[in-house]
Amino acid sequence: MASKRPAKYDILFEPIKIGPKTMRNRFHQSPHCIGAGTDKPGFQMAHRAVKAEGGWGAINTEYCSIHPESDDTMRVSARIWDAGDVRNLRAMTDAVHAYDCLAGVELWYGGGHAPNMETRQTPRGPSQYASEFETLTYCHEMDHDDIKQVQQFYVDAAIRSRDAGFDMINIYGGHAYGPLQWLNAYYNRRTDKYGGSVENRGRFWVETLEKVKNAVGNDCAIASRFAIDTLYGPSGVEVEEDGVKLIAMADDLVDVWDINVGDIAQWGEDAGPSRFYRQGHQIPWQRFVKQHSKKPVLGVGRFTDAEKMAEVIRNGELDIISCARPSISDPFMPQKIEEGRIEDIRTCIGCNVCISRWEIGGPPMICTQNATAGEEYRRGWHPEKFEKAKSDDTMLVVGAGPAGSEAARILMERGYVTHLVDSAEKIGGHLNDITSLPGLGEWGYHRDYREVQLDKLAKKNRDSQLSLGSKKLTADDVLSYGAEKVIIATGSSWNTDGVNCLTHDPVPGIDASRPDQATPEQIFRGEKKIGKRVVILNADTYFMGPSLAEMLSAQGHEVTVISGVDFGHYMHFTLEYPNLRRRLIEMNINIIGESWASRVEEGRIEHYDIWAEGSKREYRGPGKMPRNENTSHKWLEFDTLVLVTGRHSDDALFRELKERKDEWAKNDIKGIYIIGDAWAPKLMADATFDGHRIAREIEEDDPQSPLPYKREVSVWGNAYLPDGEYKQEWKA
């Protein structure tokens, strides 16, 4: 197909020389975690290879530990410690090279931030300090022998990286790791030639680059990721001070600079959630580097718009666009830009749910927009390719929210005649409410992508139909609809009676039909007059409570939160928490934490400290509590009580249809299934996954139950290393 892209995007497709290598275009997949590391080589290979196929010019691993002394367990990093790691990462580099794409590795030494919970080694740093990021972790201050040894770790890891097939070796000095700890006086309190002046603090970085370049510089491009400003003023690295000085000192030793901002304890300043940061938010710092460097400069900033990407290159702010989250959301973004198919791009919504899994430590990455992210190898899912329909069965999907619209999209991509029915006029379900919350407008890309694709698909197959603004279907309607298979995706609602995760019971007096109490849906629909003094009763661990607090406070209400759970807990993992907390403080939102409600009366709520029932536990006989009575109860007055206590599935339609299973056959119905929040309330990413998964497996005997996926486990008795060393055996 001839390229139809507008000429203004040509600049994104100009090849660029990076040391001994040439990148075929300006799309660089920044190092980012996925939960594969080195121990799941299939996951690592397939996830990166799909992006190489999608047109990226260079693809990196996640951070890759250079030595057992830098072990980030529970979080999952790649590792290049030995020949087994080389073999496992080779799978990725070979797969990436098949698409004329460079493979890069980001060499990581965590220093004082590496907890070493698996290896039990002691990390080393420029000075001894307690990590502000990792609990209970101190490092040992390096002497000159230590410095030589750790620098040799980098060299040895770089040689192994070259042998694993990597084209670009990135010495990782972002996020307060590796050489940045030496440059940053916040960590480096030394008085020898490695401390004090910027020349001294930059010495470790320069020496390390020299040694690595001498070792592999003829074969590999040398990159260095550098957080050019740590964003805490003169007590850290500032771009126009230490930042550009280090660039000048090390410019001859690198082939490309990889520039970001921030540190590790608040790395949401780098991987900025859309709630707080727009694309290109790091440019005000990144732009200095090209003024002080002769080398190409690349950088991240959740670039999602080809217009913006071309602009920052034209403006001389960056030479190469680096993306982590947008590459997860749409692995084929470069190809779609190249083909002028801008409307087909599955734009990153900036929710940071991908990152949340790394922060939690352990689980594989997921993506709200792209249900195939992380499933490339284990489920064999490709983001742009779909198996042809295996029958003429027609499909009815009830509910066009995240789960239903995704199910319908995949069914229609596969060629199934599909009807997507919703009583709302617009695709998106509850997302249409969520996007009206402060800072969450970009989440609407999830809906927009599906809306555009479904419109196109419905035009391609004239028997398929988007029945929006339709009357709510009853069980009779579904039974007589004429579909062979039915997917129910009717979503969930907020509880109206106070049922919550703490007591699993209603709260006496809570009743959302009362005029002075409101669920989130009632607020979105504008059904309730909101009074001056608002109390939010919260037992949800994600964004709804904090978002409503912010929205209502901005509207002039006095907001108090009573929360039985850590308020906005999941937002620690999505990196939204620090700025959310700042926002709540700015807005004088009063949080009464670790508390729950015992009863509600007109205009007042009685709350209690959930830990105030005495520490002493003893058996006191049947019908008696094993602890003392909680006597911490207090009354708080409100004009409006907002109920963010928990959700429940809207599954009545499904349950009625299940009860009438004997009527299915005579109506030619082969199966009725339930997905998304209607199955059980869950993250939007998981609801989207449900829809995607059932559409891929709809012709299986039991589509309700997921097929098993390929597990990557080491098999007992096999040799761990290629040459047979470290055979897996045990002798007592």
Added chain:
Amino acid sequence: MKILVTVKQVAFLDDEFEMRDDDRGVDEDFLEKDLNEFDHYSVEEALLIKEAAGDDAEVVVVTVGDEDADDALRTALAKGADRGIRVWDDALAEADGVAIAKVLAKVVEREKPDMVFTGAQSADFGSAVTGMALAGLLGWPHAAVVCNLEYSAGANTATLRRELEGGLEEVMSVRCPAVLSIQLGINEPRYASLRGIKQAKQKPVDELSLDDLDLDSVGSASRVRRMYAPEKGQAELIAGSAAEQAKRLAEIIKELRGM
């Protein structure tokens, strides 16, 4: 009892399109086609009357168009219309609303319905001629832009409201049979179910030629001489500092004044 509903397969332009070589229309390759939006409402109105009559009524949908127009009929049949009629002859390729009305008048004579509904206008050409020309040819009572209708199957009269300019409405009674052109919003058109779509494939569609209707030719009252996209004005977003913006603005003014 029978209601005849005339429908049209209308064309929508792609974002980008090219004109035909003769400059009298848009190149077919750049057109998407679908049932006229107004016709969803006229079909629905007929189906509501049919259902209120306990299904003791027949809804016949008729269109003038080539094979592509079958889609429009099937869409109406999938919603619940009983049968379709499609009239076509290559001589109709450039027929205007009056010529189409002549064809439809013959179909009405043949079918002898108790009521005829048309859409208030077509979404592509928007002449709003066909329905009223049909009434004129038949010599039937008529009302255009009907936004509310009280009529039960087989009744001698219908009471209706018409939309006038400036938000006014007019209440009328008409003798039946009549030709009514139906306005958007008169009802909430249903979607076809999958059962409806499957059944529509089995419903009869008569294909008639001009010969079948005893018509030699149907002279159009008008002829398209040329179709073109008027030139658009230009806009430019001026970026930069205040000084840079002022400089660019001055350049544009000079350019426009030919200085």
